[in-house]
Amino acid sequence: AVARAIAPHSKERAVECVRVVCDTGGCLRCALRFIPVNTTGPYESSEEVILEALRDLDSTIPFESFSAVNSSSPCVCCLGMLQDSTMKTVAETCAERVKEFEYDGVVRLNLSAPPVCSIVRQRAMEIHVLEMVKPKSEEDPVKLRTGAKYSLGHAIETTIGASYDQQSDFFSNVHFRHEESMPEIEKLVNTQNQFHRNKRRKTNIPFETFASWMDRDVSTVEKAVRALSDEAFRAQSDAPPIRCKSMVKFDVLCSVSDILLSGRYLKFSRRVSQSPWKVDDDGEEKKSKLDSSVEDILVPKLKKEFLAEHATFIPGGREDVDVRMLGTGRPFVVKLSGAKKVPSRATEEVLEKLEVEINRDGRDLAKVVGLARTDKQHLEWMRLVESQKRKTYACVIRLNRQPSTDDVQKLNALTEIKIIQKTPVRVFHRRSPGNREKVVHRVCAKLLKGHYMVAEIEAEAGTYIKELVHGDFGRTKPSFQSILDCKADVAQLDVISIDVVKDLSEKIRQTN
Helix, strand or coil: CHHHHHCCCCHHHHHHHHHHHHHHCCCHHHHHHHCCCCCHHHHHCCHHHHHHHHHHHCCCCCHHHCHHHHCCCCCCCCCCCCCHHHHHHHHHHHHHHHHHCCCCCCEEEEECCCCHHHHHHHHHHHHHHHHHCCCCCCCCCCCHHHHHHHHHHHHHHHHHCCCECCCCCEEEEEEEECHHHHHHHHHHHCCCCCCCEECCCCEECCHHHHHHHHCCCHHHHHHHHHHCCHHHHHHHCCCCCCCCCCCCEEEEEEEECCEEEEEEEEECCCCEECCCCEEEECCEEEEECCCEEHHHHHHHHHHHHCCCCEEEEEECCCCCCCEEEEEEEEEEEEEEECCCCCCCCCHHHHHHHHHHHHHHHCCCCEEEEEEEECCHHHHHHHHHCHHHEEEEEEEEEEECCCCCHHHHHHHHCCCCEEEEEECCHHHCCCCCCCEEEEEEEEEEEEECCCCEEEEEEEEECCCCHHHHHHCCCCCEECCHHHHHCCCEEEEEEEEEEEEECHHHHHHHHHHC
16 A cells, blocks of 8 residues: 555655655654655555555665654654554554443544644655755655544544544543743744734733644744744744654544434323423422423433433424323434443444333323434434424314204314414413414314314414414404304313425425
């Protein structure tokens, strides 16, 4: 792989570049960067393999005399980031962190910017190579961060035994630092006001304050270094870079993107709320006012299974406490943050098992179906279609008189009728006053015994069905009460179907 990568370049120039970089105190991978070699294979190879390939290229190169090649001395350019000893230690540390997460899937390597001093050293080596190696290469040297991704990604994949993919939800964050070289930055910064000048107040920022920013804003330092001419840079810094005693240090922090789980829930009890409903018990610990809630039944098991720090229950709409959710159920998403356990390969089996456990412990109060992994696009889609759904309800209506077949016919005649609903009195505490225009698509009513009748109502999402029946003191017009010209109220109410408008659903999915 090394020989094939070097082949397109001039052999004489490649040999001289290797000689100059290594003689200055650079490592083998930095020599490849300055040739420059832009493919991943050579960087994934061990130093032993690279050295053998370079010896085949020219056996007269005195590799035995190069400090960064034959000892543990840090490279003057990458400060040891690309040397085998550092990569091995980083990979082993990453492996230890991954084990803590019980993770068995693909890993995403997230490298912080290299130590800010490496930017100065990279420029110094570029100037030195440009002076010593002819002709000048038409390509820029490979950036240190790019070389680190090539080499570290392979090392971590090999050590962990998991595949490496930049699209993975599992992050292995590696942060590098090198305190020994900070004086080099201070020397350069103190002569360049554009590095650390407060443009608003037109005053210089103390170096100690600026230094704390540099790791977070390396691009600013890089732009300032690039803005200097070769002569100006040489006047303020060493080219080639001087040798240093200590290797780069690093920290490894593993993290997981938010895990999103979707599904549908059914609610069978009229004493189960959607979210926890707790009240103060004479100043003591809050106690549940109801039997349970859908969130309490569903979320704790998911949070425990994935060892998540936080869990957020996001339903696609809501129903009142005394309304059952039947049919195919209501869509929801659970967002798990800070998960410590991510069994990516066995997600389907794990979720199927969790679904069984949740439904078993739900004690016929609530049930979940279709539990599965999902993504942010699905969550966005669920929110967008919320106001465009059609809902079908089964409503038992109680009148203050005996209903007749004429009453049934009047209600069944309600097809694609527009109603105006003012904010209901019962939700004044959480809704701002306003008028809503909603559509009742159809009503199918039937007589029951006594003063009761049952109606299947299909209406636009957001329609207040209870107010549609009793009129809410005339705040909903027309209402069943005004149409039947008698007092009407809801005895029981169930949601039996939630359907997304198909055309809108397809349009949103295509947009995403």
